[in-house]
Amino acid sequence: MAGYIFRRVLQAIPVFFGTTFLIYFMVFAMPGDPIVALFGDKTPNPAVIEQLRQQYHLDQPFIVQYFLYIGGIFRGDFGTSFSGEPVTQILARTFPVTIRLAVLALIFQSVAGIAVGLVSGLRKGKLFDSSALVVSLILISLPIFVIAYVAQFVFGVQLGWARTTVGPGAPLQDLILPAIVLASVSFAQIVRLTRSSVIETSGLDFVRTAYSKGLSRKRIVPVHILRNSLIPVVTYLATDFGVLLVGATVTEGIFNVPGVGNTLYQAIIRGEGPTVVSFVTVMVLLYLVVNLVVDLLYGLLDPRIRLVK
Amino acid sequence: MTATDASTSPIDRDSITPLLEIKNLQVGFRTQRGEVTAVDGVNITLMPGKTLAIVGESGSGKSTTAHAIINLLPGSGRITGGEVLFEGRNIAALDEKQMEEIRGRKIGFVPQDPMSNLNPVWSVGFQVEEAIRANGIATGKQDVKKRAIQVLSEAGLSDADKRLKQFPHQFSGGMRQRVLIGMGLSSDPKLLIADEPTSALDVTVQRRILDHLEKLTRESGTALLFITHDLGLAAERAEQLVVMYKGKVVESGPSREILQNPIHPYTQRLVAAAPSLASRRIQSASKPLEDLGYEATRVTEGVDLIAAAESRVDAHAAVDSAPIAIEVRDLTKVYKIRGGKGSGSTLKAVDGVNFQIAKGTTMALVGESGSGKSTVAKLLLRLEEATSGEIRIDGTDTAPMKGKSLLALRRKMQPVFQDPYGSLDPLRNIGNTIAEPLGVFNVGDKKSRRARVDELLDQVALPKALVTRYPNELSGGQRQRVAIARALALKPEIVILDEAVSALDVLVQAQILQLLSDLQAELGLTYLFITHDLAVVRVIADNVSVMKSGRIVEAATTDEVFGNPREEYTKELLDAIPGANIPLGV
Numbered sequence: 001m002a003g004y005i006f007r008r009v010l011q012a013i014p015v016f017f018g019t020t021f022l023i024y025f026m027v028f029a030m031p032g033d034p035i036v037a038l039f040g041d042k043t044p045n046p047a048v049i050e051q052l053r054q055q056y057h058l059d060q061p062f063i064v065q066y067f068l069y070i071g072g073i074f075r076g077d078f079g080t081s082f083s084g085e086p087v088t089q090i091l092a093r094t095f096p097v098t099i100r101l102a103v104l105a106l107i108f109q110s111v112a113g114i115a116v117g118l119v120s121g122l123r124k125g126k127l128f129d130s131s132a133l134v135v136s137l138i139l140i141s142l143p144i145f146v147i148a149y150v151a152q153f154v155f156g157v158q159l160g161w162a163r164t165t166v167g168p169g170a171p172l173q174d175l176i177l178p179a180i181v182l183a184s185v186s187f188a189q190i191v192r193l194t195r196s197s198v199i200e201t202s203g204l205d206f207v208r209t210a211y212s213k214g215l216s217r218k219r220i221v222p223v224h225i226l227r228n229s230l231i232p233v234v235t236y237l238a239t240d241f242g243v244l245l246v247g248a249t250v251t252e253g254i255f256n257v258p259g260v261g262n263t264l265y266q267a268i269i270r271g272e273g274p275t276v277v278s279f280v281t282v283m284v285l286l287y288l289v290v291n292l293v294v295d296l297l298y299g300l301l302d303p304r305i306r307l308v309k
Numbered sequence: 310m311t312a313t314d315a316s317t318s319p320i321d322r323d324s325i326t327p328l329l330e331i332k333n334l335q336v337g338f339r340t341q342r343g344e345v346t347a348v349d350g351v352n353i354t355l356m357p358g359k360t361l362a363i364v365g366e367s368g369s370g371k372s373t374t375a376h377a378i379i380n381l382l383p384g385s386g387r388i389t390g391g392e393v394l395f396e397g398r399n400i401a402a403l404d405e406k407q408m409e410e411i412r413g414r415k416i417g418f419v420p421q422d423p424m425s426n427l428n429p430v431w432s433v434g435f436q437v438e439e440a441i442r443a444n445g446i447a448t449g450k451q452d453v454k455k456r457a458i459q460v461l462s463e464a465g466l467s468d469a470d471k472r473l474k475q476f477p478h479q480f481s482g483g484m485r486q487r488v489l490i491g492m493g494l495s496s497d498p499k500l501l502i503a504d505e506p507t508s509a510l511d512v513t514v515q516r517r518i519l520d521h522l523e524k525l526t527r528e529s530g531t532a533l534l535f536i537t538h539d540l541g542l543a544a545e546r547a548e549q550l551v552v553m554y555k556g557k558v559v560e561s562g563p564s565r566e567i568l569q570n571p572i573h574p575y576t577q578r579l580v581a582a583a584p585s586l587a588s589r590r591i592q593s594a595s596k597p598l599e600d601l602g603y604e605a606t607r608v609t610e611g612v613d614l615i616a617a618a619e620s621r622v623d624a625h626a627a628v629d630s631a632p633i634a635i636e637v638r639d640l641t642k643v644y645k646i647r648g649g650k651g652s653g654s655t656l657k658a659v660d661g662v663n664f665q666i667a668k669g670t671t672m673a674l675v676g677e678s679g680s681g682k683s684t685v686a687k688l689l690l691r692l693e694e695a696t697s698g699e700i701r702i703d704g705t706d707t708a709p710m711k712g713k714s715l716l717a718l719r720r721k722m723q724p725v726f727q728d729p730y731g732s733l734d735p736l737r738n739i740g741n742t743i744a745e746p747l748g749v750f751n752v753g754d755k756k757s758r759r760a761r762v763d764e765l766l767d768q769v770a771l772p773k774a775l776v777t778r779y780p781n782e783l784s785g786g787q788r789q790r791v792a793i794a795r796a797l798a799l800k801p802e803i804v805i806l807d808e809a810v811s812a813l814d815v816l817v818q819a820q821i822l823q824l825l826s827d828l829q830a831e832l833g834l835t836y837l838f839i840t841h842d843l844a845v846v847r848v849i850a851d852n853v854s855v856m857k858s859g860r861i862v863e864a865a866t867t868d869e870v871f872g873n874p875r876e877e878y879t880k881e882l883l884d885a886i887p888g889a890n891i892p893l894g895v
Contacts (some may be wrong), residue, residue, distance in 0.1 A: 087510050103673025205425040208381050212420070213492060214442035217405070223439070302430050303476040 079274025098259035104179035117194025136188035335390035361549035417493035423485035434473025464491030542887035638700035660859035676856035727808035729788035740776035786817030
């Protein structure tokens with residue numbers, strides 16, 4: 001077990017270098033001069049430009065910039081943004097907010113999605129199932145900003161159940177509505193995934209054998225059908241966590257959440273290499289950790305993939 | 310079969326009321342084209358403590374009948390008519406709640422496929438214990454556990470107490486089947502329904518498990534409803550037989566009687582085709598067959614395994630001096646096992662195997678699963694590289710072959726695999742499937758390829774109209790014929806048949822064996838016939854090599870192996886052929 005985790009951590013090393021290099025390269029290759037862009041319409045003093053270039057190592061060749069940056073990371077220095085704030089501080093400020101939002105969304109979509117999907121699958125072709133399919137289709141088809149604006153208007157403005165924008169410090173109760181919006185698309189996917197998985201499992205031989213043993217449906221559904229059906233759903237949830245982190249950009253924008261999405265978007269526009277790469281790197285690392293946790297979780301769900309001791 | 314038939318047996322006095330009486334049972338499946346009748350007017354009577362077998366090919370409605378009894382019909386299936394009287398009560402009319410009381414508690418069920426009938430995510434102990442708890446056999450953690458250990462030990466699982474915590478994937482097929490039998494019997498039911506309980510298992514395992522099942526049901530006085538496609542097996546294990554065909558009972562009565570004097574033409578065909586029975590008949594054929602009075606063999610539609618086997622013996626004399634087509638010397642294959650204790654552990658799948666096959670003859674490679682016989686096939690086909698040893702095809706070592714010469718080897722040597730469902734591409738029609746090898750080797754033009762496909766379809770006795778059909782529209786037997794046609798497309802000299810008939814119903818199996826025999830005579834093919842079933846070996850092979858744990862333990866002509874087996878293991882395999890103990894002759 002420990003050996004397995006160690007191997008997985010080792011595997012993360014090339015992933016780390018690969019992603020940071022690629023992202024850094026892409027930011028570097030973006031058109032436009034970030035320093036000139038900083039000054040907007042004003043014509044800056046060439047000496048100032050030169051000084052800024054040196055400060056941010058922009059006068060060095062790409063590969064040197066990259067290694068200077070990587071070297072900094074290992075000293076705990078993620079660089080500074082153009083506004084002079086250390087990137088570590090920005091990370092510390094924004095990531096907790098977005099992670100809170102993503103986890104909240106993950107909880108909503110998995111609990112509601114699995115519950116609705118299970119009932120749908122067990123009542124295939126009945127009214128509940130058909131309605132769930134229609135609703136999930138609508139949610140999948142609608143762009144997320146439409147759902148966000150509608151939810152903001154209905155629940156925030158008209159009903160007044162929630163605040164339309166998230167207040168400073170992003171308290172949990174303010175994040176509930178954005179989290180539901182963020183979860184909506186994946187909720188629909190999970191409903192469909194769980195439904196088809198439940199239908200498939202219900203037809204398997206061991207379910208019939210369970211009935212033949214004299215077990216009641218009340219016992220068979222959770223014990224023999226649900227648990228087996230969850231394996232593909234868990235896979236989806238794992239990949240979706242990454243999507244939630246990144247996909248929060250739109251939702252965060254609409255609800256004014258001071259999270260990763262907003263900040264990253266601004267940094268990309270400004271061509272701030274260190275900020276963009278740092279954010280993406282942390283995201284990649286988070287993603288790797290989540291995937292490792294899910295792989296370990298598989299073992300709990302399915303003993304066949306329980307790791308060799 | 311009637312109640313009076315069974316009660317002529319003097320053993321039980323309380324057999325006045327049958328335990329199970331199925332009256333005019335009708336089962337239908339709703340489809341888009343309306344209701345399809347799967348079981349049509351079946352009558353079965355089973356006395357307490359007796360054994361009855363339902364025999365039939367796949368699709369005959371035998372399993373559907375069994376599922377209808379405990380109301381576990383798949384999908385849209387439902388009972389559309391008739392009665393299922395269990396202890397005098399019509400259980401077909403019970404609701405789900407009442408049925409739960411019957412299932413497990415009164416009627417145990419042992420399903421067909423041990424691989425798919427245990428939930429892979431729960432431990433074996435958990436699955437046995439939940440049955441015991443649901444049926445109220447024991448309460449309290451310790452008592453339930455004790456009972457679980459007891460039933461599993463009774464079902465023949467050694468170290469049951471230690472194995473409770475293990476998961477199904479850590480068990481072999483035979484062990485899983487024992488678990489399923491233990492589960493079925495865990496609540497001391499009055500009736501046990503066993504749906505092909507051993508058809509997925511090796512013959513020797515099958516025999517041990519059936520012996521055990523017989524002992525258990527006899528000791529506890531449980532009646533057994535046994536479902537099988539193998540008439541030999543049914544006759545050996547059951548007092549009464551019911552033969553089903555296309556949803557109807559075509560014949561029923563005492564087993565011996567049916568076997569020795571089948572009345573319905575379908576039963577006659579079954580008797581003639583069952584390889585287990587055919588091979589027994591050949592064995593006792595020191596007397597001319599006519600003397601044995603087996604009329605049944607004469608009425609089958611072009612399928613006469615005995616004649617095939619006889620002509621083989623005649624032909625065998627002629628090919629004695631034929632050149633060697635395949636020669637294998639000291640063939641060894643070692644697999645590295647990943648994740649085991651100590652990274653250096655290895656498995657010798659094939660261990661110093663030697664054999665020769667003369668041109669135009671058939672050698673059967675026989676062994677149980679895990680004996681390494683399929684690995685030999687893979688090595689011969691160069692799908693895997695041998696660790697050491699030599700394979701010579703027509704005198705040429707195949708190991709150094711690469712590129713063009715390897716392609717030429719592949720052209721000369723074609724495989725047919727076990728699963729006719731998995732070995733055909735579902736998205737390719739039959740014509741394209743058969744023509745594919747011709748395309749790979751650039752043989753002829755479009756027109757000549759079409760002509761060749763027609764010719765091949767003709768050779769394997771399939772209608773030409775199949776060219777545009779897809780595999781899912783074909784039966785298992787037809788698919789296997791397509792696989793054979795594809796193998797023959799390039800006019801190979803050697804065909805490697807890896808369990809090529811094992812997945813087929815007996816009648817279809819007999820037809821394919823006949824076809825292989827005819828093709829060999831016609832085209833002078835050399836066969837390596839890999840199987841776990843000694844029964845079919847008798848009718849197809851000239852020589853037999855018996856494999857065990859990667860080694861060939863016995864190699865001789867088919868007659869010698871069957872008539873005078875030297876190794877204990879071979880004897881065990883031979884004894885395990887179902888029907889071996891049925892007295893033959895008039």
